[in-house]
Amino acid sequence: MEYSLNEGAMRVIQDLKELAALSSNEHGAQRVAWTVLWQTSRDWYRQKAEALGAETSMDSAGNIWTKIEGESTEAIVIGSHLDSVPNGGWLDGALGVLVGLEALRRYTIDGKKPKKTIYVVDWADEEGARYGYSCLGSSAASGSLNINELIGRVDLSGIAFEKAVTEFQVTPEKMLQAQQEFLIKNIQSYLELHIEQGPILEKEQKDVACVFGAAGVERHYIDFSGQAAHAGSFPVPMRRDAFLAAAEAALAFRKIALKYNAVCTVGQVQVQPDVVTIVPGKCTISLDMRTIDVKDLQKMYEEAQATTEKIASTNGVSVEWRKVYSVAPQLFDNQLIRLCEQAVEEETGEATKMYSGPLHDAVEMAKVVPTVMMFIMSEGGLSHTKEEHTPEPKLQVGIRAFLRLIHYVVEH
Numbered sequence: 001m002e003y004s005l006n007e008g009a010m011r012v013i014q015d016l017k018e019l020a021a022l023s024s025n026e027h028g029a030q031r032v033a034w035t036v037l038w039q040t041s042r043d044w045y046r047q048k049a050e051a052l053g054a055e056t057s058m059d060s061a062g063n064i065w066t067k068i069e070g071e072s073t074e075a076i077v078i079g080s081h082l083d084s085v086p087n088g089g090w091l092d093g094a095l096g097v098l099v100g101l102e103a104l105r106r107y108t109i110d111g112k113k114p115k116k117t118i119y120v121v122d123w124a125d126e127e128g129a130r131y132g133y134s135c136l137g138s139s140a141a142s143g144s145l146n147i148n149e150l151i152g153r154v155d156l157s158g159i160a161f162e163k164a165v166t167e168f169q170v171t172p173e174k175m176l177q178a179q180q181e182f183l184i185k186n187i188q189s190y191l192e193l194h195i196e197q198g199p200i201l202e203k204e205q206k207d208v209a210c211v212f213g214a215a216g217v218e219r220h221y222i223d224f225s226g227q228a229a230h231a232g233s234f235p236v237p238m239r240r241d242a243f244l245a246a247a248e249a250a251l252a253f254r255k256i257a258l259k260y261n262a263v264c265t266v267g268q269v270q271v272q273p274d275v276v277t278i279v280p281g282k283c284t285i286s287l288d289m290r291t292i293d294v295k296d297l298q299k300m301y302e303e304a305q306a307t308t309e310k311i312a313s314t315n316g317v318s319v320e321w322r323k324v325y326s327v328a329p330q331l332f333d334n335q336l337i338r339l340c341e342q343a344v345e346e347e348t349g350e351a352t353k354m355y356s357g358p359l360h361d362a363v364e365m366a367k368v369v370p371t372v373m374m375f376i377m378s379e380g381g382l383s384h385t386k387e388e389h390t391p392e393p394k395l396q397v398g399i400r401a402f403l404r405l406i407h408y409v410v411e412h
Contacts, residue, residue: 003109008102009399013392015098019044019082020090028386029090033083033125033136034164041082042122049101049120052108061140061178062124062170068104070117076189076409077119077369078103079138079361081126088127089195089388091395095376096193097122099399103406114410119185123361130155130164138361140178142368147172182368189336189409190365192373193402195390197358199381208398209352210340211373214363215263215290216297216329222249222308226317228273228281243271243280245315252307253287256300262291263357264300292329292355330363333370339408340372347401374402 023031023041031038042064046056049066056066080096100120107114124137131153139145151172153161162172201209226240250266257264268286287304291297305321312319341351356373365371376398379389390398 003106005400005403008106008403009396012099012102012399013395015101016090016094019094027087029084029088030086031082031084032086032129033127034130034168038083039168045082045122049104052104054104059178059181061137061175062168063137063141063178064122066120068107068118070114072116073186075117075119075185075187076191077121077187078191078406079121079123080192080194081123081361083125083127085127085129085384087386088384089386091195091388091390092383093126095195099193099402116410118410126361131161134359135361135364138364140175141182142364143179144364144367145176147175187369190362190369190371191406191409192360192362194360194373194375195383196375196378197383198378200354201375201377202379202381206352207348207377207394208344208401209354209375210337210344211356211375212337212353213292213329213331214356214359215292216294217325217327218289218297218301219325220287221322221324222285222287223320224283224312224317226281229279231277231279234279239279240316241279242283242317245311245317246283246285248311249308250285253304256303260291260296260300262296262300264289290357294329330366332366332372336370336372340374340405343401343404343408346404347397374405
């Protein structure tokens with residue numbers, strides 16, 4: 001029987017709805033990694049894969065691998081994650097895993113072996129929702145995981161990371177063995193489908209895009225220190241107001257973002273002593289800067305630092321930067337980008353292309369194998385919320401385009 005892309009796309013959507021019904025409540029998806037409902041969702045997925053005749057296994061980092069043998073041992077991987085944030089959406093992560101399941105189903109329907117071996121991977125704990133370490137499973141496979149940063153961390157209930165993962169047959173000290181387990185699979189390409197999680201495609205009235213890379217990130221805490229004083233006694237020109245300096249800096253960061261067509265976000269603000277009648281003596285803000293251009297990212301960082309020094313001086317306060325996280329921009333593989341653009345163009349009539357602001361497992365994979373991503377538009381740009389949605393006709397377009405891409409990579 002000849003395979004139908006339309007029917008395949010509808011099956012993926014039906015699987016997504018079935019998973020949502022299994023793992024969501026009135027507040028949204030509840031598949032937080034290292035919880036019972038996450039495991040229930042993974043068991044559901046494994047049963048579906050095994051019903052197709054696929055092999056399933058778990059590696060040392062807790063990643064679930066599904067495999068069908070090809071005519072060649074040369075392999076491709078289709079991957080994403082089933083875990084969600086608390087009160088998450090029905091598409092984030094799950095879309096990329098379940099479209100992989102459909103790719104396996106395609107060869108069951110066709111009744112023939114793929115030219116290359118196909119793996120589908122459900123990465124463990126992409127979201128980092130419980131212990132604050134994103135892309136955990138994929139970073140173990142790529143070899144970049146720093147397990148020492150996780151040992152001893154506790155969640156909001158006071159449960160240590162090592163205790164939580166041990167309940168799911170994962171030993172923290174052995175998680176980096178996942179890298180060697182990955183390398184022996186002879187993987188030549190990694191493909192990932194995801195919703196955009198932003199408003200750009202919707203604004204441009206596009207359904208789907210080839211993703212050519214992911215933005216680099218500079219993330220810091222910035223401490224402004226002045227002098228607490230009585231709000232009624234100190235004239236404004238004489239104050240050393242740490243909050244006003246931080247607020248001025250936040251507005252300056254916005255100008256830097258606009259200058260470089262990038263993004264700068266102040267997401268946290270902590271004021272001390274945090275009293276209505278006291279001029280703030282200290283204020284700490286976070287700064288998250290992202291762009292795809294490595295030179296621009298460095299310039300943004302340097303300009304932000306110089307700006308805060310000037311603002312601090314003007315306001316009679318001191319300033320100190322504390323690094324939280326830094327990662328360079330990651331460009332994807334040129335050959336896979338061309339195939340991805342071809343698949344998007346054949347499905348939509350134009351080869352729309354963009355880069356990703358958020359990090360994904362694909363960023364970890366791009367460190368070790370040729371990689372590409374594809375995005376489907378997000379309604380209202382919403383994600384990580386129960387309101388996350390993509391209309392079914394647009395989902396179908398994106399899924400069909402991605403199934404085309406898989407076929408190009410497997411059969412050529």
